[in-house]
Amino acid sequence: MTDAAFALSLRGVTKQFGSTVALDSAGFDVRAGTLHALLGENGAGKTTLMRLAFGMLRPDAGTIETYGTAREWRSTADAIAAGIGMVHQHFLLVPAMTVAENVSLGDRGLFRGFDPRVAADRVRRIGAQTGLVLDPAARVADLPVGAQQRLEIVKALARDAKILILDEPTAVLSPAESQELYSWLRSFVARGRTVVLITHKVREALAIADDVTVLRRGRVVLSGRSHELAEPAVINAMIGSAAPDEMQWPMADSTPGVPVISLQHVSMTDSRGVQRLRDVSMEVCAGEIVGIAGVEGSGQHELLRVLAGRLAPDGGSVRLPARIGFVPEDRLRDALIPTMTLVENLALKEAGGARGMMQWTSYEARALGTIREHDVHTSGVRSLASALSGGNQQKFVLGRELEGSPDALVVENPTRGLDIRAATRVLAELRSARTSGVAVAMYSSDLDEVLSIADRMIVCFDGRVTDTPVEADAVARALLGLS
Amino acid sequence: MTFLVRLARSQAGASVAATLLALAAVTLVVIAGGYDIGHAAAALWNGSVGSSYSFFTGTLLRATPLIIVGLAVAVAFQAGVLNIGAEGQLLAGAATTIAAGLSMADRPGWISVPVELAAGMAAGAAWAGIAAVLKRRFGVLEVISTLMLNFVALFGVSYLVRGPLQESTHLYPQTASLAASARLPVIIPGQRLHLGFVAAVMLAIAAWWFMRSTAGGFRIRVVGAGAAAAASAGRVNVDRVVFGAFLASGALAGLGGAVQVTGVTYALFEGLSPGYGYTAIAVALLARLNPLAVIVAGIFFGGLEAGGAGMQRDAGVPSGFVSVIEALVVLGVLAVDRARSVAGERGQPTAGAQAA
Numbered sequence: 001m002t003d004a005a006f007a008l009s010l011r012g013v014t015k016q017f018g019s020t021v022a023l024d025s026a027g028f029d030v031r032a033g034t035l036h037a038l039l040g041e042n043g044a045g046k047t048t049l050m051r052l053a054f055g056m057l058r059p060d061a062g063t064i065e066t067y068g069t070a071r072e073w074r075s076t077a078d079a080i081a082a083g084i085g086m087v088h089q090h091f092l093l094v095p096a097m098t099v100a101e102n103v104s105l106g107d108r109g110l111f112r113g114f115d116p117r118v119a120a121d122r123v124r125r126i127g128a129q130t131g132l133v134l135d136p137a138a139r140v141a142d143l144p145v146g147a148q149q150r151l152e153i154v155k156a157l158a159r160d161a162k163i164l165i166l167d168e169p170t171a172v173l174s175p176a177e178s179q180e181l182y183s184w185l186r187s188f189v190a191r192g193r194t195v196v197l198i199t200h201k202v203r204e205a206l207a208i209a210d211d212v213t214v215l216r217r218g219r220v221v222l223s224g225r226s227h228e229l230a231e232p233a234v235i236n237a238m239i240g241s242a243a244p245d246e247m248q249w250p251m252a253d254s255t256p257g258v259p260v261i262s263l264q265h266v267s268m269t270d271s272r273g274v275q276r277l278r279d280v281s282m283e284v285c286a287g288e289i290v291g292i293a294g295v296e297g298s299g300q301h302e303l304l305r306v307l308a309g310r311l312a313p314d315g316g317s318v319r320l321p322a323r324i325g326f327v328p329e330d331r332l333r334d335a336l337i338p339t340m341t342l343v344e345n346l347a348l349k350e351a352g353g354a355r356g357m358m359q360w361t362s363y364e365a366r367a368l369g370t371i372r373e374h375d376v377h378t379s380g381v382r383s384l385a386s387a388l389s390g391g392n393q394q395k396f397v398l399g400r401e402l403e404g405s406p407d408a409l410v411v412e413n414p415t416r417g418l419d420i421r422a423a424t425r426v427l428a429e430l431r432s433a434r435t436s437g438v439a440v441a442m443y444s445s446d447l448d449e450v451l452s453i454a455d456r457m458i459v460c461f462d463g464r465v466t467d468t469p470v471e472a473d474a475v476a477r478a479l480l481g482l483s
Numbered sequence: 484m485t486f487l488v489r490l491a492r493s494q495a496g497a498s499v500a501a502t503l504l505a506l507a508a509v510t511l512v513v514i515a516g517g518y519d520i521g522h523a524a525a526a527l528w529n530g531s532v533g534s535s536y537s538f539f540t541g542t543l544l545r546a547t548p549l550i551i552v553g554l555a556v557a558v559a560f561q562a563g564v565l566n567i568g569a570e571g572q573l574l575a576g577a578a579t580t581i582a583a584g585l586s587m588a589d590r591p592g593w594i595s596v597p598v599e600l601a602a603g604m605a606a607g608a609a610w611a612g613i614a615a616v617l618k619r620r621f622g623v624l625e626v627i628s629t630l631m632l633n634f635v636a637l638f639g640v641s642y643l644v645r646g647p648l649q650e651s652t653h654l655y656p657q658t659a660s661l662a663a664s665a666r667l668p669v670i671i672p673g674q675r676l677h678l679g680f681v682a683a684v685m686l687a688i689a690a691w692w693f694m695r696s697t698a699g700g701f702r703i704r705v706v707g708a709g710a711a712a713a714a715s716a717g718r719v720n721v722d723r724v725v726f727g728a729f730l731a732s733g734a735l736a737g738l739g740g741a742v743q744v745t746g747v748t749y750a751l752f753e754g755l756s757p758g759y760g761y762t763a764i765a766v767a768l769l770a771r772l773n774p775l776a777v778i779v780a781g782i783f784f785g786g787l788e789a790g791g792a793g794m795q796r797d798a799g800v801p802s803g804f805v806s807v808i809e810a811l812v813v814l815g816v817l818a819v820d821r822a823r824s825v826a827g828e829r830g831q832p833t834a835g836a837q838a839a
Contacts, residue, residue: 310715328715335716337709344705351705351717354698397716 006068007032007163007194008053008084013062015048015218022048024218027062030163030211035185035195037209037226039202041238041419045218046198047089050165053196054086055079066163085156086165091148093140099123099151100136103158126154131184145296146177164188165196170204171416174295175447176479182208200419202234203448214238238420256455257286260408260439261307261324266316268302276302277313278463284408284439289430291454292443293475299463300443301412304328307441308410321408321439325401327394329413335397338386342378343367345385346400366403374399375425391422398429408439415449427453447475495776497823498769501815502783509808513800523798530793531786537793539674544747546785547676548573548739548759550683553766553777554690555607555735561694561772562728563707568614568629569736570760571636572607576737577744578640579606581658581751582648584665584744592664599665600741607737608730610636615729619722625729633760641753648751657752667746677746683781686735690774703728736760762788765813784809 011027023045030036040046051057053064055073064071066082073079076086093102100119107114120136127133132150140148149169156164166185170178185195186208199205205212206226214222214237222229222237261284268277276299284290284307294300305311306318308326328334336345346367347358367381376396378388385393394414401409411430415423431453434440444450450457457468459478468474514520531542552569559566566572580603587595614632617623641656643649650659667677694700705713706724713719739759748755766784770776791805 310718326715330711333709333711335712337705337712339708340705344701347701348705348712348717351698351702351713352719354701356698357696358698358701360696 005031007066008196009063009065010049010053011063011065013049013052013059013064015045015052015057015060022218023052023059025062026215026218026220028213028220028223030194030196032067032194033189033192034210035189035197035208036211036213037197037199037205038213038215039199039205039234039238040215041200041421044215044238046215047167049215050086050167050196050198053079054084054165080159080161083160083162084165085153085159085161085163087149087152087156087167087169089167089169089171091152093148093151095139095141097140098136099134099138099140099143099154102140102151103136103155105155106159122158123154126157130154130157130188132157145172146174146180149173149177149181161193163194163196165198167198168200168417169197170199170201174445174479175476176295178204200238202231202238206231206234235420256288257437259283259285259319260321261441262319263306263313264317264319266306266313266318268299268306268311268313268315270302276463277306280316280463280465282458282465284441286407286439287434287437288455289434289440289442289453291450291457291470292441292460293447293450293457293479294443294460295479296445298460298479299465300460303460303465304410304412304441304443307408321406323404323406323408325406325409327397327401327409327411327414329416331390331393331397332386336385336393339384341384342371342376342381342388342396345396346370346381346403349400349403370396370399370403374402374429391418391425394418394422394426395429398426402429402433402438405436406438408441409433411440411442413444413446414442415444415446423449447472451475495771497819498771498776498780498816501819502769502812504815505808505811508811509804512807513804516800518798518800523794523800526794526797526800527787527790529790529797531790536674537789539671539676541789541793542782542786543676543680544785545788546782547680547683547746548743548756549763549766549784550687550778550781551679551742552736552739552759552763553770553781554687554774555732555739556763556767557770557772557774557777558690558694558703558728558735559732560767561707562703562725563710564618564725564729564732565626566611566614566629566729566732566736567626567764568611568632568760569732569739569763570756570758571629571633572610572733572736573740573743573756573760574633574636574640575610576603576607576740577755578643578648578740578751579603579737580741580744581661584661585648585659587665588662590664592666592668595662595665596667596745599745600738603737603741603744604734605737607740608734610737611729611733615726615733618729619726637753640751640755644752650750655752658750660749661745665745666749667742675747677742679742679746682742684778686738687774687778690777694774736763739763757788762809765809768813768816771816 006029008030012025015023038046052059055076100123104119123136132154209226212226264281266280269275309320343364347363374395376392414426457470458465459468461481468478532538555569580599583602584599614625614628617628618625644656648658667679702724710721714721766780770780787805791802794800795802
């Protein structure tokens with residue numbers, strides 16, 4: 001490659017948004033031909049730092065160098081021309097267009113015209129060279145999430161990216177897909193290219209990265225070779241104190257009570273005619289946490305909604321309690337109305353059944369109780385849901401669903417996008433709900449997380465469920481349909 | 484300018500700022516067109532609020548249908564239904580009202596007027612119902628279906644006033660006039676302002692109370708603000724709420740037509756509505772869909788229409804400039820909203836996950 005030891009260097013970078021200091025003289029060096037993990041909690045400034053490196057934002061102070069040359073980006077086009085590619089956490093794809101069209105978007109030339117054959121050839125060529133195989137004619141809307149992510153990487157490679165920045169790439173992937181992505185990134189690095197991985201998953205970062213840099217509150221607090229760093233030290237650096245007690249999982253014994261939710265021979269076909277659930281029979285009992293695992297598209301999405309009473313199956317019988325709380329993974333879409341106040345968002349849970357007048361005074365008191373009891377940081381119950389941080393939104397949703405002592409609680413990826421502190425708090429809430437007798441069903445794409453909290457495990461594969469022991473190996477085999 | 488920027492940050496302020504900017508822009512155009520701005524402004528003033536006659540019979544009379552139909556648009560938009568077919572629903576309501584009223588010429592007013600208004604509401608709801616059913620059953624976008632149905636309604640009125648409902652001499656393309664007993668009473672002697680204005684204001688207050696305080700109003704708001712969350716977290720039957728709001732919107736627009744023919748024109752003819760159904764969209768947006776603010780926005784636009792007529796009459800300035808103000812106000816409100824949401828996004832990224 002080049003002589004310069006560092007593919008990317010940021011020095012003394014400072015960035016302010018209004019009165020908030022997002023980055024305070026942060027800097028780090030990425031050695032060429034290595035995989036560098038950028039760790040930090042939500043709001044630590046990881047994404048901002050990489051947006052600066054990619055030319056999406058301009059630093060207030062500080063310098064950017066690539067391969068030893070000082071750079072000043074006027075726009076992302078400059079950064080792309082210099083060989084930087086970025087895969088954003090929320091994909092920037094046009095769902096209605098094909099893979100080849102998405103790759104060609106942003107090509108230079110207004111009147112040069114778009115040749116579908118050339119574009120398709122390019123997608124195939126990149127596939128052959130890199131192993132990131134995609135059907136050029138497939139519509140993006142029909143692609144599973146993992147394939148959409150491959151497409152984002154292919155887009156960057158089509159622009160000849162030598163430095164690839166990925167922002168929380170595994171947030172939307174199943175464990176198997178994550179493994180696949182990581183091994184691909186390692187092979188990419190082995191060819192002399194460079195990867196910066198933004199993540200908050202410490203264990204994964206240490207396992208896969210050559211170097212690690214930890215950001216906290218806009219400053220670099222730790223930087224080093226990953227094999228020289230211990231996991232507890234990295235976590236300490238991230239959250240600025242010893243890990244909270246809840247990080248250890250002292251599971252109080254609890255004897256499961258009577259079955260609260262029960263499904264018998266349930267089957268379910270979605271609107272596209274794909275059978276999602278096949279002859280599923282299961283129970284969730286009072287006072288237990290049933291962990292659910294499954295690779296994307298194995299039926300767990302539908303199963304959770306049937307358990308929560310949000311979806312009626314086509315066949316089989318379902319017995320549900322009167323009050324079921326449901327915490328869906330996409331909280332800003334399915335759980336909260338961002339433009340409404342917390343009072344209104346609390347009242348939302350009863351919107352379907354409410355009659356006559358809305359009891360706003362009582363809803364306000366209940367919202368106030370919820371934010372107090374569940375430690376939701378906000379300026380008040382009349383602030384908009386959108387004004388809360390992701391962790392506080394999730395605590396509010398969980399609090400709302402636990403309010404009024406429900407018989408059952410169904411949760412889906414409850415810690416997605418949360419930092420360690422907020423995630424810990426959410427998991428602790430789930431365990432205390434279980435101890436107080438609520439029947440809890442929980443799905444998480446983070447296998448370690450489900451295993452750490454479940455009394456019992458159920459694995460979805462191809463629309464069927466199997467009971468497995470609460471052990472990583474057994475669950476991993478079941479995830480792939482082996483048992 | 485900083486004053487305007489600060490004003491635009493508040494809810495109502497955005498509307499006021501947009502209005503001021505629109506007025507300023509039109510002032511410049513009027514001056515550039517070589518008109519005497521002082522004269523034009525005086526004529527606008529005199530035509531809208533300069534005398535009790537221009538205020539009551541000019542401004543408030545025109546504000547009446549704008550408020551009622553503005554409420555129709557606001558209710559639909561609050562539910563996320565982009566009903567831009569209020570004009571057609573208004574015409575359907577007006578035609579049915581006249582048909583009902585003419586058939587009840589010999590009944591006392593306390594029977595005929597309520598029956599007329601009810602007929603107008605039912606017709607407006609039915610006209611909106613066509614688009615509502617198309618949306619619910621086949622997923623037809625209401626923006627297209629309601630707009631198209633406006634033209635159908637317009638041609639329907641043309642047919643009626645030349646065919647089955649034409650006046651007995653068959654000379655003019657219009658219906659016979661309603662009997663005096665079948666008209667809305669005038670509320671101020673010597674003026675033409677009728678009871679419909681009082682009804683419009685009371686309706687706006689009722690709509691405000693309904694949206695704010697009742698479960699049904701809350702359901703409409705949550706469905707419009709976040710349909711997925713309403714269905715999942717609130718277990719709201721989204722299709723049914725949307726359908727109901729659509730019909731209610733049509734009924735209100737039909738009532739606007741009914742009030743106009745029983746209170747002002749007393750007969751059906753093609754030029755019955757100078758685009759009240761379209762101006763009402765501007766009224767609702769300027770009011771930010773708040774029913775109480777619809778009263779203010781309706782009176783403001785009523786004043787502009789009345790004053791615009793005066794401006795043309797006295798100062799020779801084409802009344803089309805008033806339409807320019809209306810259009811600029813809407814664009815201004817949308818621009819301020821957009822600017823604000825962009826500013827919001829910069830501060831805090833919203834989840835735009837496209838993952839299907």
